[in-house]
Amino acid sequence: MxxxxxxxxxxxxxxxxxxxxxxxxxxxxxxxxxxxxxxxxxxxxxxxxxxxxxxxxxxxxxxxxxxxxxxxxxxxxxxxxxxxxxxxxxxxxxxxxxxxxxxxxxxxxxxxxxxxxxxxxxxxxxxxxxxxxxxxxxLQKLRMPPLLVQIMSFMLRYGGVITAEMGRMRIARESRGFVARDLRQTPAVAKSAGALFIRSYERGERVHLAMLSRGYTGTMPILVDTxxxxxxxxxxxxxxxxxxxxxxxxxxx
Amino acid sequence: MHIPNGFIDGPVSAGAGVIAVAGVAVGLRGARRELDERTAPLAGLVAAFVFAVQMLNFPVAGGTSGHLLGGTLAAILVGPYTGVLCVAVVLLMQGLFFADGGLTALGLNITIMGVVTVVVGYGLYRLTLGLLPARHSSVPIAAFVGALVSVPAAACVFTLFYAIGGTTDVSIGKVAGAMIGVHVLIGIGEAIITAATVSSVLAVRPDLVHGARGLARPLELRSAGETR
Known part of the structure; x- marks a missing residue:
């Protein structure tokens, strides 16, 4: 990614x-x-x-x-x-x-x-x-629970996407003259965080549907065995x- | 700030490791109940959200800036079990791959910043919500209270671990004073951001806020000719 x-x-x-x-x-x-x-x-x-x-x-x-x-x-x-x-x-x-x-x-x-x-x-x-x-x-080889490894891999895969999404929101805020000076600017930042959560969650739902349509049954296949x-x-x-x-x-x- | 290696002695770190493993195990079981088979993608994306939101700095007095811990926020938005899991995963990644926080202090970091903030924050959130009228407008108030207390509570637990297993002879009064004093201030910032974020999600997608389930009035069917 x-x-x-x-x-x-x-x-x-x-x-x-x-x-x-x-x-x-x-x-x-x-x-x-x-x-x-x-x-x-x-x-x-x-x-x-x-x-x-x-x-x-x-x-x-x-x-x-x-x-x-x-x-x-x-x-x-x-x-x-x-x-x-x-x-x-x-x-x-x-x-x-x-x-x-x-x-x-x-x-x-x-x-x-x-x-x-x-x-x-x-x-x-x-x-x-x-x-x-x-x-x-x-980590999976060292017997970490597979579900935990899956969660970590999703976080890793989409961490860049979510962070970039947040960066775009910041650019959008600042290009409209927003400057975070003190706590009074909190509502604007918090609204961005809220929007970011909704976008992340909805992306999670879309990813899940995409996985289901490719035959996901709850476990990820191991493609390369090291x-x-x-x-x-x-x-x-x-x-x-x-x-x-x-x-x-x-x-x- | 994450605890580095060698800050707290071995036995206490190991004890905290056991608590952390138990916390993550309970989180994994509970998250399957909260999210069923969607657990992996959704918890992963929420963890990515927590990771991103921790980069969101907000200015505090005197030119310093703070960032969100996100434990209470995650617990209210997606439920306590998934919340613990997401914060633990973020800390695990930071400790393992970003060298932020020592490997032997991973259990301490997960116990303090993951388990304690979620248990205290979400517990108080539920308690406060029970005392307030069952309306959507009560949710941000309860979220404020939960987040406000969760951060100093984490500082208290850190002080406790330090009192049992600190490697340097600093009087506990000084550690407690400094840690709790600073974290009361951080807690206020955390509370403001958490409450504002929860209320903004509530305004757009109330169905996504796990902590507000059961608060919406059931929809009633009315025919076109009916008058009230």
Whole structure:
């Protein structure tokens, strides 16, 4: 679907990471994230090692650093929040750059920033190397309820359409001189939201009828079966295995 | 703002994950009752609507802008079960594919922003509607009350999770004060937009508003010659 979110996230390519089956990559991501979040926050070197692992994955997948950095902007609000933590947390204080801050707050901010950022980068790499549709197939392979996968795939397919519809309404509002200045302009925006809901719902009804006329009985056929070979599983397992080694090292020290 | 990885400790995140899975499971069963075999396309399109509407920014005081969470709105428009499901699907997509909100905090995010806002918002909506006269004009008022309380309620539940499993030693009073204070303001914006959106849908397609079913007066048949 054109105009969908897919274009901004996915980087088409033919690297070894791109070619791995989606469910292998999903499990690798989950394993990696679990290892990072359960690492004690005082093991500073371990987080450097995790970051290095992700850098290797990015290099193998040929995803440039600039792309990852741009996509990381999504975490800006919580970075601001983490920067506040040293000033509001309790406990013994330390002097940093002439400022008196809470020791625990400083560690807490580091904890959230390090673990959060690693999670975001890992997620960005997954989305950059896997088509969203393939990811949904991967989720189905991992035994997510089929109805949930269907709902997600419809949301994905029509997300771009609905968003574009909203964009056209915004252009229509603004070309008639509308400027949203404060809460007094709410009724106009809310009427657009109402119209958007009606259009979305009616489109849903039309889609359902179109599906019925093509023989829909409640389940979607799986057109391409992606079976993972042992070699592919092994390749996908290298990231969580390396992370597990770092994690064990961090716990033993 | 979605909760990132490492913000709340493991056991509490896992506990919230169990609540979220249960919530989604109940939502899936209930949505089949609300929408029968149309569930997949309709819930999918409503989820896309929630996703789009969350991009609709409205200006709040001081140059900042807020956006709709949409839990109460979705529950009133399409029913509570489908509402939970749609918000959960939106959060799932954002967490899995857009790296917005941590993967291990997915359960927390779904519990707080999906289950709590819908249960509190829709519950209060029903309660308020029961107290008001059974007319279409009562619907936006009840929607206002439901949405108004749902957002600070979500902030309270966040504070509760933080009190049990927060990874940083911030006094609970400070967290509660900041979270609830900010979210009371956000709740007012949410309430205004929710009420206005519901009333605009009600004006055009009253049959689509799930929360207003049974309020319309039954149509009566009159012959041409009849006078009143």
């Amino acid at each position: 054109t105009g969908g979110p897919e274009h901004r996230l996915f980087r088409p390519g033919d690297s070894p990471v791109h070619r791995l089956p989606p469910h292998c990559k999903l499990l690798a991501l989950i394993g990696f994230v679990l290892a990072t979040v359960s690492t004690p926050r005082e093991a500073y070197w371990a987080f450097g090692a995790y970051a290095a692992l992700l850098a290797v994955v990015a290099a193998v997948a040929r995803v440039p650093a600039g792309f990852v950095l741009r996509r990381m902007l999504v975490e800006t609000p919580f970075v601001l929040f983490a920067l506040l933590l040293p000033f509001v947390a309790d406990g013994p204080t330390v002097e940093v750059l002439g400022l008196t801050v809470s020791h625990d707050g400083l560690l807490g901010a580091w904890n959230v920033l390090a673990k959060g950022t690693l999670g975001v980068v890992a997620g960005v790499l997954l989305a950059a190397t896997t088509e969203l549709r393939a990811l949904l197939l991967g 079976r993972a070979s042992a070699a592919q599983w092994a390749a996908a397992a290298t990231l969580p295995a390396a992370a597990l080694a770092v994690w064990a090292g961090a716990l033993l020290r």
